[in-house]
Amino acid sequence: MHLIIRATGAGAGMLSHLLAKNPNNLYDRTEKEARVRIVFTASSEEVTEAVIYVTPDPVELVKGDSQAHNDITQYINDREFVTSSLFCTYIRAALGTALNGKPKEAYVHWVKEPLELALSFGPVASNLPDHTVEELFGALGYEVSLERGDAEYTFALKARSSARYIRLKGKQTLQTALQQLFVLIPALDDYKHYYISDDEVDKIRRYGAGWLEQHPQRALILKRTLRFGGAIRQYEEMAAKELRTAGGGPGAPADIPVLEESAPGGSAEPPGVQEAPKVRLNDLRYEAIARTVGELDERASIVDFGSGEGKLSARLSSVPGVREIRAVEPSAASQLRAMERFAKLEGRTGTVVPEPVTGSLFYFDESLRGRDVMILCEVIEHIDEHRLDRVMDTIFGQYGPKTLIVTTPNKDYNTVYGMEQEEIRHGDHRFEWGREAFSAWCSRWTGAFPYAAEITGIGEGSAEYGYPTQMAVFTRGEQLQ
Template sequence: MHLIIKATGTGAGILSHLLAKNPNNLYDRIEKEARVRIVFTVSSEEETEAVIYVTPDPIELVKGSSSAHNDITQYINDREFVTSSLFCTYIRPALGTALNGKPKEAYLPWVGQRLALELSFGPVASNLPDRTLEELFTALGYEVVLERGEAEYSFDLKNRSSVRYIKLKGFQTLQTALQQLFVLIPALDDYKHYYISEDEVDKIRRYGEGWLQDHPQRALILKRTLRFAGVIKQFEALEGRTQNSGGASVDENEKEAAVKGSMDAPNALPDQSFESEAPEEPKVRLNDLRYAAIAATVEALQAKASIVDFGSGEGKLSAILANVPGVRDIKAVEPSATAQLRAMDRFAKLEGRQGTIVPKPVTGSLFYFDESLRNKDVMILCEVIEHIDEHRLARVMETVFAEYGPKTLIITTPNKEYNEVYEMEQEEMRHGDHRFEWGREAFSAWCSRWTTAFGYSAELKGIGEYMEGFGCPTQIAIFTKEETSQ
């Protein structure tokens, strides 16, 4: 992960002074669990270039993690390589002088001087489409170039890769340019390694001063940096009070009251409110609606004694199905050991309950055939297929239909058309790990492919609130094996 800062033309030589780094010396420090190095590859009055390179310690990255000893995902994530919120945390101490605009007194007049800058950083792993990435920076006056790596694939994946390198070119003060990057780099990634707390609200307000308020993608930036609706509301309230007071600082007691609550809770609900007014009716979550729809579908089936819940996660759906009359056996299949441990805790609470069976956790994946899962009454893939690369999905489904051969297969997946109702960008996906999302027509065509080839019929429905022209937020397909005449 790296950031290259290049200045050319008038004032280029001042770059090293604004960064408070001697261009003739190598800056080499350990910050948290990473090695941060800064080297000047060019240093003259006409052109100066500083390369900031970070090498995290992969062992330190997982220390203290609750999943470090129970889950293999620590070995297959990209946090060690991509330019993200972690990267900003690592380099902030090294760039503190420039970020705060406080070089030596002799160079203070240059803090507000615009320079001809080129900023290159990456790799960035973002689920945002190229167009949106470009709009985030062109709105700030930069020319934008997006590049992908030179790796060659035997199939056309390069142009669909979420990993890109970003190069910006424009006239800007170094302080403002860095502050913009420290807001936007974490916004590009769909992952943050720290809690969203009062400090984060203050940071966005401080670094966003003078440019964020008028940015056309301001709502998207706040959504991806502050995450939770309640926190965003408090940010807006603080911004409004600041502007209404003619730029005066907000009283510290008011600020504390405004952000008081569980902002720093990592699992706060997106629609969590911090208002002190009368409580609202609890909102029904889409996930609960999906589980209820699947449970109702299973209950209506004649053959439902044996169930396979693929990608069962923490076992919520399996626990619900355990109460459906007529169900005798549930295999909750999940590759994550951490999720399985939580599922086992949930299943243990079902022991001894009248009319309830206890699901059996199974370590497994759709990519590995398990003979014990064949010929079951029901197989469920709830919000699973969109996490599989499209070029691999066909092979997985062939295994499901031809080898496992369930009497009934239930699949749910997001309806891409409904993303517009959520005011999402056209190519934005609902989750950072989604490899694709289909509209109703595409999903219907895909389902027809399997009914024709393997002797199943399919019924397609929607789950969640229906909107004219967009359908429902979730699609559900119920495949039923057709009986063959003897």
């Protein structure tokens, strides 16, 4: 992970003074378990370039996490490599003088002097489409170019890769440019590794002063940096107070809808356009699946694949006629939380306690074969499309459940949430299908195996865009081929 700052033309030589770094010396420090180095690759009155390079300690990244030793997924992430909120945390101390605009007295007047800057940083892992990334920086007056790595793939993934290098060119003060990056880099990544407190709200207010209030993507930036409605409202109140103090007139900017955070094993859901729904879409999904299971003639044995923390399995435990539930999940941390949830069901009349099973859709488990019901609730969109065929072949051809229930987001409905065409609801989604694509996918499998499929919707429907969640119920015929 790196950031390159290059100044050219008038005042370029002031870059080292504004950064408070000697261009002839290597800056090499350890900040928060990461090695931070700054080296000047050019230093003259015409061109000065500083390269900031960070190498985190991958072991320290998971130390102190009480759940880390239980979950192999801690090793399968990009936190060690991508330019994210972690990167900003690592370099904040090194760039504190420039961020706060407090160089030595002889150079203070240069804090407010715009420089011809070229900023390059990455890789950034973002679920935002290219045009949205370009809008975020273009609105600030930068020329924006995006680059992807040179790796070659055997299938067309490069163009869809979320990892990009971002290059910006424009005339801006160094302090403002850095403050913009410290707000927008975490917004691009949409991941915060720390608790969002009052200090975080104040930081966004300070770093966003003079540009964030007028940014056309302001709602998106706040949603992805502050994340929660309470924090955003706190920011709005502070901004409105400052506006009134400055004589800008009464009234705060409009409230901004918030994208709910996803729980492990679940999917984040956008809010309604006018107001947050009284019932969460996740709860509506569980209710619809439980109702569907309750109406089946054969429902004694259930396999809940990708069960996460066990919320759906726990909901199904009280459905009459259900005798066995196997909650299959690869994440040990999620399973521990599921076990705590299942333990609370012990001794309840008319309730079957689900059995946690460590497993994956990519590994065949003979014990799951021939069950009455198999469920994939918000699971398939987390699987690469080119790997999904193998999963479905295994389910229909080897597990052969009497009924398979699949739910997945309806991409058509994203328009109702005000999302861009290329935008997806959750950073881990590999794809999202509209109604036509989902219907065609279901027809493909009913044509290949002796199953019939019924497609329905879940949530508040739209005459034009359908329902936020689409559900397919595959029912096996009398004879398996």
